[in-house]
Amino acid sequence: EAGVVQSPRYKIIEKKQPVAFWCNPISGHNTLYWYRQNLGQGPELLIRYENEEAVDDSQLPKDRFSAERLKGVDSTLKIQPAELGDSAVYLCASSTTGTGLEAFFGQGTRLTVV
Amino acid sequence: AQSVTQLGSHVSVSEGALVLLRCNYSSSVPPYLFWYVQYPNQGLQLLLKYTTGATLVKGINGFEAEFKKSETSFHLTKPSAHMSDAAEYFCAVSRAGGTSYGKLTFGQGTILTVHP
Numbered sequence: 001e002a003g004v005v006q007s008p009r010y011k012i013i014e015k016k017q018p019v020a021f022w023c024n025p026i027s028g029h030n031t032l033y034w035y036r037q038n039l040g041q042g043p044e045l046l047i048r049y050e051n052e053e054a055v056d057d058s059q060l061p062k063d064r065f066s067a068e069r070l071k072g073v074d075s076t077l078k079i080q081p082a083e084l085g086d087s088a089v090y091l092c093a094s095s096t097t098g099t100g101l102e103a104f105f106g107q108g109t110r111l112t113v114v
Numbered sequence: 115a116q117s118v119t120q121l122g123s124h125v126s127v128s129e130g131a132l133v134l135l136r137c138n139y140s141s142s143v144p145p146y147l148f149w150y151v152q153y154p155n156q157g158l159q160l161l162l163k164y165t166t167g168a169t170l171v172k173g174i175n176g177f178e179a180e181f182k183k184s185e186t187s188f189h190l191t192k193p194s195a196h197m198s199d200a201a202e203y204f205c206a207v208s209r210a211g212g213t214s215y216g217k218l219t220f221g222q223g224t225i226l227t228v229h230p
Contacts, residue, residue, distance in 0.1 A: 004157070033218070042118075042204050042220030043158070056217060091157060093218075101146065101165065101208070103218055105157035 002026070004106035006092050012112045018080035021109045025073070025094030032069055033103065034077050035091040043091055049075065079111075087113045116141045116207050120221035128229050133177075133192040135224045137205030140186060147188040148206040148218070149179055158204065164188065175199070200228045 005024040013019050025032050030051050035043035046065065048056040051072035060067065064083070069075040079086055089108040095101060121136035139145055146165050150158040162173025169181040175198075179190045188205060205221040 040123075040223070042206075042222050044220070045217055048217065093158075101163070102160065105150075105159070107155075107157045110155075 004092055004094055004104050006090075006106035006109055008109055009107060010110050010112075012114060013082055015084055015113050016081040018078065019082055019111060020079075021077045021090050021092075021111075023075045023077070023092030023106060025075070025092070026104055029094035029096055029104070030072065031095045031097060031103075032075050033091075033093040033095075034067060034075070035093065037089040037091055037108070039088070046077070046090075082111075082113045084113050087111055116145065116209060116217070116219050118205050118207050118219055118221035120203075120205050120224050122224055123222065124225045124227065126227040126229065127195045129197055130194050133190070133195045133199065133226065135190040135203050135205075135226065137179075137188045137190065137221060138186050139188060139205070139207045141207055141209060143209050146208040147179075147181060148208070149173065149177070149188075149190050150204045150206060150220075152202045152204065152223075154201075161190070161203075195226075195228045197228050197230070200226055202226070 007022050032049040034046040037043040047060045047067050049069045067077045089110050091108045093103045093105045095103040117140045119138045148163045149161040152158050161177050162171050164171050164181045172178045177192045202223045202225045204223050208218045
């Protein structure tokens with residue numbers, strides 16, 4: 001069974017440019033998470049989906065970040081415009097329930113904003 | 115609100131020595147507790163989890179952790195370190211109810227170095 005797939009693995013952009021990350025969760029997992037991991041820190045939740053509904057987006061900077069999960073499967077996280085402080089690893093995870101049990105993580109997208 | 119504190123951002127042990135990584139949590143309702151491992155340029159891999167029942171849980175690669183409610187701790191141990199254990203370890207907490215339902219909150223991480 002394939003794990004959580006994220007693309008791209010690495011992305012370098014200039015500040016003020018837009019960027020998008022894509023995530024394909026494990027088949028059958030109804031819960032999808034986007035986390036941001038700054039260097040030397042633990043992951044911080046940006047948004048959590050139950051199927052296609054965003055049930056927790058309180059930590060998502062809505063002025064520049066947006067996310068969608070059409071049809072309750074794949075998800076896209078977008079930043080527009082990117083700032084230098086957005087440089088981080090963006091992790092996608094999925095699970096079968098909303099309790100965080102057995103959350104499986106993708107390899108992440110390392111974003112560098114220059 | 116729930117939170118996790120990992121004591122010691124870096125731990126260094128010799129190969130064959132005991133590994134002890136400390137984690138304390140705060141939660142107003144019974145927590146679900148997790149330890150994840152992250153190798154360089156990789157995602158997080160679940161080592162073990164506590165939900166209910168037996169407070170001593172065993173995970174992969176010889177790791178185990180004990181949930182101590184009175185101490186609000188969930189320390190990770192391994193009797194004998196191996197070079198391949200060198201990685202960053204994250205403690206995390208989640209809850210089945212309350213305002214943080216479904217939210218997996220991580221500690222800051224502990225980098226484990228294993229010396230020959």
